[in-house]
Amino acid sequence: MKYFVLNNSVEIPSIGLGTFRSESDDAYKATLHALKTGYRHIDTAAAYGNEEAVGRAIRDSGVPREEIFVTTKLWKSELGYMSTKRAFRASLERLGLDYLDLYLIHWPGDHDENKRTWRAFEDLYFEEKIRSIGVSNFSFHHLEHLLEDVEIVPQVNQVETHLYLQNKKLQDFCMANGIHLEAYAPLMSKEVKTLLADETLVAVAEKYHKSPAQTAIRFLVENEIIALPKSVTPGRIEENFAIFDFELAKEDFDALRQLNRGKKIFPDPDNWLV
Numbered sequence: 001m002k003y004f005v006l007n008n009s010v011e012i013p014s015i016g017l018g019t020f021r022s023e024s025d026d027a028y029k030a031t032l033h034a035l036k037t038g039y040r041h042i043d044t045a046a047a048y049g050n051e052e053a054v055g056r057a058i059r060d061s062g063v064p065r066e067e068i069f070v071t072t073k074l075w076k077s078e079l080g081y082m083s084t085k086r087a088f089r090a091s092l093e094r095l096g097l098d099y100l101d102l103y104l105i106h107w108p109g110d111h112d113e114n115k116r117t118w119r120a121f122e123d124l125y126f127e128e129k130i131r132s133i134g135v136s137n138f139s140f141h142h143l144e145h146l147l148e149d150v151e152i153v154p155q156v157n158q159v160e161t162h163l164y165l166q167n168k169k170l171q172d173f174c175m176a177n178g179i180h181l182e183a184y185a186p187l188m189s190k191e192v193k194t195l196l197a198d199e200t201l202v203a204v205a206e207k208y209h210k211s212p213a214q215t216a217i218r219f220l221v222e223n224e225i226i227a228l229p230k231s232v233t234p235g236r237i238e239e240n241f242a243i244f245d246f247e248l249a250k251e252d253f254d255a256l257r258q259l260n261r262g263k264k265i266f267p268d269p270d271n272w273l274v
């Protein structure tokens with residue numbers, strides 16, 4: 001498996017198992033199966049309601065804790081300094097872990113809220129309760145404001161990214177600031193069938209005797225983006241991980257690059273009120 005190195009030298013596996021919409025029992029089985037398959041990175045969130053199940057699977061897997069990269073996220077209702085500290089402790093307790101590998105602000109609030117929240121993230125980082133800290137669903141202006149006075153530059157920005165929404169400009173901006181892009185919904189989530197039937201993608205996949213899903217994930221990883229495909233289906237969990245034995249030729253990579261069309265499936269953080 002390929003690892004990327006974050007701006008604080010922490011290594012992060014280039015593929016992680018997504019667990020959004022995985023109910024507890026499914027999340028438990030999927031996490032266990034993923035760890036057995038070779039995944040070493042699991043992405044959950046307080047809002048998914050499955051932290052307890054994910055944590056239990058991590059413990060039951062027999063894989064040493066230090067080999068697994070665990071991410072969870074602070075929900076929007078908990079933004080703020082003290083509320084973040086409380087929510088973090090609650091997440092850690094539900095997970096049954098004593099530290100996190102990555103903690104993310106799940107959705108941005110207003111700029112002041114983001115900054116107050118970030119102070120708590122930095123303090124938890126300095127207390128060595130979290131190995132890396134980051135944000136999610138942050139666009140340019142959220143990052144620009146946050147970066148005005150941070151002690152720690154976020155290690156990661158997790159945003160919706162797939163072949164139809166490649167986020168090249170946001171990735172360039174993030175990279176220029178040392179922030180690594182993570183792709184959520186790498187298979188286009190509820191519209192997975194549309195993506196996997198794309199003619200160009202199918203044709204490229206056939207050339208390598210790989211599936212469209214593997215090719216779509218491979219494209220992201222070759223593009224230095226961490227991919228978080230979700231599945232609760234054992235065969236698909238295995239399929240999505242088997243992407244490290246081929247490399248896209250430039251012409252195929254370029255053909256996939258052309259599929260970008262700015263298609264956003266999840267809400268726009270600037271126009272979504274919860």
Ligand SMILES: NC(=O)c1ccc[n+]([C@@H]2O[C@H](COP(=O)([O-])OP(=O)(O)OC[C@H]3O[C@@H](n4cnc5c(N)ncnc54)[C@H](OP(=O)(O)O)[C@@H]3O)[C@@H](O)[C@H]2O)c1
Pocket residue numbers: 017018019020021043044106136137158159183184185186187188189190192196213214228229230231232233236237239240266
């Ligand atoms: N930060 C955020 O705001 C945010 C938002 C959304 C997601 N995320 C994270 O990103 C992860 C991935 O996003 P997502 O779950 O929305 O979508 P996704 O990973 O793009 O797609 C998941 C869907 O694709 C199906 N699938 C998976 N592998 C497949 C394969 N090889 N062939 C055919 N179908 C396949 C899954 O079905 P089965 O499960 O039935 O196999 C599921 O319906 C989430 O689970 C979560 O961890 C974060």
